Each structure stands twice: as C-alpha cells, then as structure tokens.
Amino acid sequence: MDLIEKVRNKVRLGQEEGEALYDLDLYTLGELADSIRKEKYGKKSYFNINRHINPTNVCADICKFCAYSASRKNPNQYTMTHEQILDIVDNSVKLGAKEMHLVSAHNPKDGVEWYMGAFKKIKAKYPDLHVKAMTAAEIDFLTREYGISYDEVLDMMIENGVDSMPGGGAEIFDEGVREYLCKGKVTSAQWLDIHQRWHERGKESNATMLFGHIETRAHRIDHMLRLRDLQDKTGGLNAFIPLVYHRENNFLKIKDYLSGQEILKTYAISRILLDNIPHIKAYWVTASINLALIAQEFGCDDLDGTIEKESIQSAAGSEGAKGMSLDDFVALIKNAGFVPVERDSLYNELRVYS
C-alpha cells in the first residue's frame, strides 16, 4: 500500500511515513486532511469567546525564543494584583467571555498563593466561567521553586477552580532542540508526565507545538507522535495547536519565516497523524487570520477564539494581540465557506451560526 492509500484507509503512520508526508504536494495533503476533517465535523469550524490574561512577565527561565519575559528582551516588567486580574475578568464577562485563559511567566517573587489565589477569586465570583490555566511549564516551575510535587500542584489547581490546562510549554519535544531553546525549563518527559497526571484526575488539556525556528520536519513528526502515544494512554487531550514561531525581539535570531505552504502542510500532517486527538487548532494569533481561514481546508476545525487581548505572541511580533469582534470573526469564517460554531472550552456546541 502506498502512503496515500494508507492515509485513505486510516492506517496509522510512523515516524518515517510522517516525514514522507511532507514530500506530497500541498493539494494532495490538503485533500487528505480535509476528508478526515469533513468526516468528523463537516463544514463546522469551532471557536469560543475567551479572554487571554497574562498576569506577569517576570520570569526565572531563559528561553531563547521568548520575547515576552521581562528578564529577556522586554524591559517593561509587570505583575498584576488579584484585583487587576479580577477587573479584567469583570470586563470580559460583560463582553460575553465564557473562558479565562491565564498563562504567566515563571515569577519567582510571588509564591504559589499568588497563582492559586487568582484562580480561586475568579471562580468564587464566576462559578460558571471556565478557568483554563497553568501550563505544564508553570507547574514544573512551581515544583522546582517551592519544593512541592506535581501531584500537589495539580490538586491545588483543582481545589482552587482550574477547569482545564492549556497546552503551552511543549515547544518541541526533541531533547537536543529543547536543550538549545529552553534549557532548564520543563523537560519533554516531564511535560508529558504532568499532562498524564492531570488526565488521570479526569481533567482535559490541550497540547501545543512551537515550530518554524531551528527544528526539522523530523522533530515535528516526533513531537506529534509523542503526543499520540500520550493520548493512547489517557484520551485527555482535546486539541493540538501548532504555534507558528515569530522571530522578533528574541535571542534565536532566525532569519527566515516559514512559508505559508510549510505551515499548511504541518497543519494537514497533524490532522492525518493525530488520529486520536479530536481537534486541530489554527491559532490565528500566530498563523495570521487569513492563513488560519485557509487552514480550515487543511484539516483544522478550530480557530481558537475572539481572544480579546494577548500579550505573549504579540511581544514577538504577532499582529493578533488585540483580538477580534465576534461579528467580524463569524463573518470571516462564513465568508470562507464554513459554519461558525461557538463552543465551550470542552467543545460542547453552544451556538451554530448557520
């Protein structure tokens, strides 16, 4: 059976076959990924109304690709008080947000209580609001800084109202690339272990992959396959989110951007390889809204959300920092020929804009 036949017959592919998918032309790959997407979701494209909050940019770690941390290229340090965080939440709830997505740098000055207290206060005020918070990298940082275990942090998160975990901190799992990119931060094995422990508590999470820097195609395939293995064990991953690397304001000094073609191929290949992860997300803040709209024809069924405001990718040169109005977002998806579906954070459908 050749590679295309294997994909059409839903034969699971391994590392070498995954790499060989990149050699197919873009349209063939798109057609293969699109047929899988159509079988699962038809023309539906999911999004949610969310607000990203990045409560601090003070960081003890030193990732080379980072433009956000105040200890790297960003001179403007900040750490929000709980009251400031709650003010943002209040405003976002008024605007219809149903999810608060909190991701912080690794701030050594504030203590576990600052992290957990914010979640507790949000949940006390808005019990129905979904709190997505704490990447595996943040969890690992707290254990290193305060001598507590992963299990203790995960249990604290649940006690304080965290509903699901975002997928950040995965970067690229290959140990050599990771050593260069973000030495000292959570290792690949630890990232996978933390998500496994979270899933074993009956909770769900997402998984990211930062691509377009020093990694090879083989590294991307390896990354996807490690996630597929985790998902075989736990079934707790909701979405895979390939994040396109932005090259501004950081120490990596990558000269070239990935081509749109390479980005679309990577989306399509993830749809084909990750047969057990339900959703593939084109995170428009890093991909650009236009490419994300096209990605709907290359296997992606989710465009994240209206965002409202985002600080991490925008520090690296992304133009999606200010978010987008709901009307514009819905109109763009419709104009691209898809059916916008507002979902909650766990992919229950809330409203179909047919």
Ligand code: SF4
């Ligand atoms: S990517 Fe995160 S952990 Fe790494 S330096 Fe930036 S803020 Fe810190």
